[in-house]
Amino acid sequence: MKVINTHIDVVKIIEPTVFGDDRGYFCETWHQQRFEHLVTAKPCVFVQDNHSMSVKGTLRGLHFQRQQTQGKLIRVTSGQVFDVAVDLRSGSTTYGQWVGEILSAENQRQLWVPAGFAHGFFVLSDKAECLYKCTDYYHPQSEECIQWNDPTLNIQWPLNGIAPKLSAKDTQGKKFTETGAL
Numbered sequence: 177m178k179v180i181n182t183h184i185d186v187v188k189i190i191e192p193t194v195f196g197d198d199r200g201y202f203c204e205t206w207h208q209q210r211f212e213h214l215v216t217a218k219p220c221v222f223v224q225d226n227h228s229m230s231v232k233g234t235l236r237g238l239h240f241q242r243q244q245t246q247g248k249l250i251r252v253t254s255g256q257v258f259d260v261a262v263d264l265r266s267g268s269t270t271y272g273q274w275v276g277e278i279l280s281a282e283n284q285r286q287l288w289v290p291a292g293f294a295h296g297f298f299v300l301s302d303k304a305e306c307l308y309k310c311t312d313y314y315h316p317q318s319e320e321c322i323q324w325n326d327p328t329l330n331i332q333w334p335l336n337g338i339a340p341k342l343s344a345k346d347t348q349g350k351k352f353t354e355t356g357a358l
Contacts, residue, residue, distance in 0.1 A: 177207070179214045182275045187261050187293070188215050189277055190249075190286040203284060205251060206309070215288050220247065222309040230257075230299045230306075235324050235333070235340035237296015238262055238349065243318040245291040245358060247311035255304030256280035257297040258334050262322065265292035266357035274331050279306075292358050294322050298333050298340060321349035328352045 180189035192203040212220055230236065237260065250259055262274045278300070279285050289295050291311060324333070324340065329352050333340070 177204070177210055177214065182277075184261070184263055184270045184273060184275050186288075186290045187263075187275045188288040190215065190288060192284055192286070194284055205286070206249075211249075216290075220311060222249070222311055224310040224313055226306075226308050226310065228306045229254075229303060231303050231341070232299050232301060233338045233341045234299045235296065235342055236346065238294040238322040238324060238326075239296060240264060240294040240320055240322075240358070241312075241315050241318045242320060242358065244312040244315040246314075247291045248289045248295055248308045249286055250279060250289065250295075250297075250306060250308040251284075251286040252279040252281055253305045253307055254281050255299065255301035256282070257299050257301075257304050257306060259287050259297045260295065260331055260333075261287065261289040262294040262296075262329060262331075262352075263292070264294055264355070264358045268292075268357075271357060272329065272352065274329055276331065276333075296324060298335070300334065320355060321346055322352050322355055323349040326352045 178191040194203040260276045263270045
């Protein structure tokens with residue numbers, strides 16, 4: 177696997193090695209020892225896997241949990257999304273900064289979003305399926321949402337004139353300045 181650094185040092189893009197020929201392809205999408213050696217530099221245990229399917233124009237996020245904060249390893253198995261991580265870590269030199277990356281079934285990239293970040297994505301293809309591994313369990317009582325279009329964060333979503341489809345929960349996201357650090 178190839179690990180690509182982002183401007184936030186703990187958020188990583190992972191490109192698996194893909195072996196392909198006229199029959200199709202094979203790639204290893206998870207390897208505990210390599211991940212810990214090349215990405216986290218410490219033990220990392222995933223306790224929950226999630227799978228979501230969303231249609232074009234859906235924007236999910238920006239979600240985070242105050243308790244049981246989750247690290248997430250995200251990949252797309254069908255379609256294409258613009259995936260975003262926002263640094264909420266208390267005392268971080270990159271607090272309030274974000275990383276955005278296109279993940280697709282075609283490019284096979286994964287995004288490592290450590291605990292202490294808000295996460296969201298926007299679907300660019302007709303539909304997209306996302307799989308993500310989580311380092312802690314979902315804790316709905318402490319889940320919060322930051323407005324996807326918060327002016328302080330100024331995330332450059334590639335909307336291309338599309339009004340995003342939001343859940344009721346996501347339409348009620350807080351301003352970044354109201355959330356505070358984790």
